[in-house]
Amino acid sequence: MANPTRVEINCETGEESIIELTDAEVVQMEADRIAFEARKAEEDAAAAALAALKASAKAKLVAGTPLTEEEAATLVI
Amino acid sequence: MANTYELIASVTANGSQTSIDFSSIPQTYTDLLVKVSIRVTAGGANYTGYLTLNGATTSYTGRDVMGNGSAASSNLRNYSQIYIGEVNGAASTSSTFTNKEIYIPNYAGSNYKSVSTDSVFENNATTAYAQLEAALWSNTAAITSLSINAEAQTLVSGSTVYLYGIKNS
Numbered sequence: 473m474a475n476p477t478r479v480e481i482n483c484e485t486g487e488e489s490i491i492e493l494t495d496a497e498v499v500q501m502e503a504d505r506i507a508f509e510a511r512k513a514e515e516d517a518a519a520a521a522l523a524a525l526k527a528s529a530k531a532k533l534v535a536g537t538p539l540t541e542e543e544a545a546t547l548v549i
Numbered sequence: 550m551a552n553t554y555e556l557i558a559s560v561t562a563n564g565s566q567t568s569i570d571f572s573s574i575p576q577t578y579t580d581l582l583v584k585v586s587i588r589v590t591a592g593g594a595n596y597t598g599y600l601t602l603n604g605a606t607t608s609y610t611g612r613d614v615m616g617n618g619s620a621a622s623s624n625l626r627n628y629s630q631i632y633i634g635e636v637n638g639a640a641s642t643s644s645t646f647t648n649k650e651i652y653i654p655n656y657a658g659s660n661y662k663s664v665s666t667d668s669v670f671e672n673n674a675t676t677a678y679a680q681l682e683a684a685l686w687s688n689t690a691a692i693t694s695l696s697i698n699a700e701a702q703t704l705v706s707g708s709t710v711y712l713y714g715i716k717n718s
Contacts, residue, residue: 476703480570483558483712501701508597508700
């Protein structure tokens with residue numbers, strides 16, 4: 473099965489080339505893809521944790537109960 | 550205000566490519582402007598768009614501000630490529646594309662290169678992205694090539710990238 477390709481245009485000549493990725497580039501691409509997914513999962517988890525902290529802080533403010541330092545930090549600008 | 554605004558080159562993907570690259574960029578302009586309209590075939594809703602300069606994988610830093618339909622945030626983007634915002638995947642509304650405008654002033658000079666991007670991710674759903682990115686490539690080389698990709702996923706047929714040169718005289 474052929475490797476994926478990239479398209480490259482030479483801006484001086486206008487020549488457009490379809491270039492098949494090398495095996496090494498495909499291996500690197502897969503490694504990058506795994507790294508991208510891991511990083512995205514980390515970022516999503518961090519965003520979800522922050523949202524949960526903010527929700528908890530808001531609920532405690534409304535109820536008049538003490539906030540943790542971490543929850544208070546989400547409210548300080 | 551730019552005195553001239555010229556199309557250097559444009560590329561339309563045919564549905565089997567993972568990146569769109571421009572090489573031998575002429576050094577005769579003051580600034581570069583890249584207009585991007587892309588989508589990928591992969592099954593998720595969104596993928597991350599990247600720009601690389603001269604094939605480099607180091608010395609990039611960046612920050613963005615973004616809204617995602619439910620919250621606003623600011624994020625560091627110190628990656629091995631320049632972050633240019635989210636890109637539509639197959640799970641986003643069909644036939645919608647992300648549209649981006651990337652500005653690179655003084656690309657042929659010997660200072661570090663700044664890159665600013667505004668990006669929108671079209672989607673008929675709660676989650677959609679509007680983003681502004683500021684990035685720096687801490688390298689003094691003139692920019693002679695650039696490449697656009699989205700997590701190395703296959704770009705759908707009809708994805709386009711236009712490269713313009715801008716002169717101030």
